[in-house]
Amino acid sequence: MTRLREALGDIAADAPMVNLADLAIAGHRRRRMRTALAMTSVVALAVAGATSAALVVPWHRLAGGATPQNAVMVPELPGGKVGALSHAYRTECAVDRTTREVDCDSAEWRVVTAGGRTYRVPQALAFTAKHDHVPLALSRDGRKLAYYSDEAAAYMVRDLMTGREATSPIKVRQEEIQAGAILVLSDDGRYLAFDPLVGKKRPTTLIDLRTGEAKRLNSRYEPISIKGGVIELVRYVKTDLWRMPVEGGGKPVRFKGxxxxxxxxxxxxxxxxxxxxxxxxxxxxxxxxxxxxxxxxxxxxxxxxxxxxxxxxxxxxxxxxxxxxxxxxxxxxxxxxxxxxxxxxxxxxxxxxxxxxxxxxxxxxxxxx
Amino acid sequence: MNDHDGFREFVLVRQQALMRTAYLLTGDAHLAEDLLQSVLVKVLGQWGKLSKGGDPVAYTRKALVNQYISWRRRPRVELPSASVPEHGVSSDDRTLDRIVLREALARLAPKQRAVIVLRFWEDLTEAQAADVLGCSLGNVKSQTHHALARLRTIAPELAHLLSEHEIEKVAR
Missing domain, CATH: 2.120.10.30 (TolB, C-terminal domain)
Known part of the structure; x- marks a missing residue:
């Protein structure tokens, strides 16, 4: 054995003890269910809306009869006025190591209001069927929430002061959301920028929710913010920052390093x-x-x-x-x-x-x- | 027998070794757990084929390394590596090696880090590492060379671990 291997072994000894079989099986079932749901939703949209409640809450089925306690304690985001949000976060699937029960209800987006109330957002997809993370974004004032709806196959923007929801005019298939996807909502909630894949293979789409107009941006840049009618884009390879008006124009500035x-x-x-x-x-x-x-x-x-x-x-x-x-x-x-x-x-x-x-x-x- | 019994058995036997590899790749306990969990979901999706004459270990290792490289492509801030959590404070040489090597690995490019883990932890040959990484034998050789050179530059105090004599032991 080489001394390098010994040193690597000393580091590896810090790896946590895990039992991931049940988690993986739960994840696999969720993935299969999402794929089935995505196929079903095409039909479901054309028929009675009665099925929609089941379509947007796949988590409940996965939990079976043993809904984890934390899911019971955290209510779902209600319709109507909720108030401004301070932040949102995604939770992970977890295993109760004592009972060996799988807790996949925790793998979801949750929002926290400025007043400190936490709500689950089960209609916001947290992972794709291929296990890529799905982003969720908040407007600068926290009053609007953008998330991906698997049921609508589109991004939704909810006004948390009125409860009204707008659906992005651009359909986005779940499979289009891949590794390192980015979502940005403008300060006023009017514009939505969506970069489906890290790198330059797929461009960012900028959507004006008021007019329904969408434009593809330079695929070398990734969105950072949209404020005052200007979208901030960054190209990481050379570190170019481009403050581009949403109508187009402007030019990037390069930073050394x-x-x-x-x-x-x-x-x-x-x-x-x-x-x-x-x-x-x-x-x-x-x-x-x-x-x-x-x-x-x-x-x-x-x-x-x-x-x-x-x-x-x-x-x-x-x-x-x-x-x-x-x-x-x-x-x-x-x-x-x-x-x-x-x-x-x-x-x-x-x-x-x-x-x-x-x-x-x-x-x-x-x-x- | 349940459909998943074979998979459960595979995970039970292999998960700790796979977790050590995931931890060496990511340097972070949470990320390592996320990485391995997402890979095992994929493995289960292929379990039907893998259990009928496939090589689940090789498939999982390959998926683990490629998923890790995929996660690291975006230039983003890494989660901080866990700071020596399990071992007590000690000033002996092995402890110092471990701390310095952990920091140095964090500064390698993802593919360089992967090749170090595959060649010097997993003890794969250059050809096996090339198969896992999906690249040529020459690319593995050059990645290994550059990774070792970078480690020597970043952490000259690890010279005794990275000497030509030590490395040749693996090459033989």
Missing amino acids: AWIGFSEPHPDGRTVVAIDHADHRKGARTTFGVLDAQTGRIVRKVRLTGVPANTTIDEMSVWRSSKHVTVATSTGSDRRLYEVNVTTGEAKLLTAFGTKVRDLALPGAASGK
Whole structure:
């Protein structure tokens, strides 16, 4: 045995003990059921609506007679006025290691209101039949929610102040949602940008929900935010940032180096913050850069202060004031949201999400980026 | 016999070894569990064929590596690696090697990391690694060369693990 293998073995010894057979079987059943449901829905749309309730809530069938307790405790998102949301998150399937029961009700999207109420959103698909994650996005003010409906084979936008729902005029088959799909809802909920696949093989589609108009964007770019009629697009290979009016136009600006995790543009229209990938790879995971989106200049680098040791910046998000941006972090599996002063790096905790949150969706931010 | 009994038995016997490989690939316990779980769902979808003369271990390993590389294609922030959770604080050389190697692996490109795990943890030959990765033998050789060179650059303190003498033991 080589010493390298010994060292790899020492790392591998930290791998958690698991029992994944039941989880995999449950996942396989869910996948088969979704495929069947997708085929059934074509017929179902043409006949009585009575079947729709069963179509949008596949989770209940999977749970059989043993609906997990947490699903009972968390109510479904009601129709009508709910109020603005603070965030949404996806939960994972889990196994009760004592009873060996599979809990697939937890593998779903949940939304949390600004007032702290949590609701399940079973009509929002969380995984495709091929087990790719399906994003869900919130408008900047948290008043609108965009999600993919398997039943409608389209993205839906729900106004949480009125309960009204709009269906995207573009049909999206579930199979089109693939690895690394991104969804962005504009600040006013009018525009929806959907990138179905990481990389440049498939372009982002920008949809105007008011007019029904849709346009394909340059496939080299991925959407970050849509605010004030401008969509923020990033090309990662060379790190080009393109603040493109939704009608088209504008041109990209190039930053030196590789940058990821971009924020929305600052209210001044030119400043953005992002993470230097080189810093991140070197282990400087609480450092971010302030960038000039007009000239491509790296203005300065700032380090977070007031956060726990071993914290990593996951993404930069919306601006809360001229000096403060929201920053999502992880410390181990503990996810947190801070308001950060971009001059001093001082971080003020806004929300501690805990350790059970996966695929966090924040108001105004691209989901899945 | 239940349709899934054969699959259950396969998972029961193999899951811990597969989880170690998934953990070496991702460096994160949660990601490793997600990765292996999603791969096992796919394996179960093919179980009918695999149980009739297929090679479930090879299929699962291949799916695991390719799913991992697919997940890593987007330039995104990784979840932080678990920080030495199970072992007590120690200053002995093996502990230091483990900590330094864990950090160094996190800085490799996904395919480079995969080739290190396949060649030096799974003990696959270059030809077997090429089959898993779906690339040429030459590509495996060059990926291995570049991965080792990068590890030596990132972590010169691991020279004793990465010396030509040590690596040749595997090549033989």
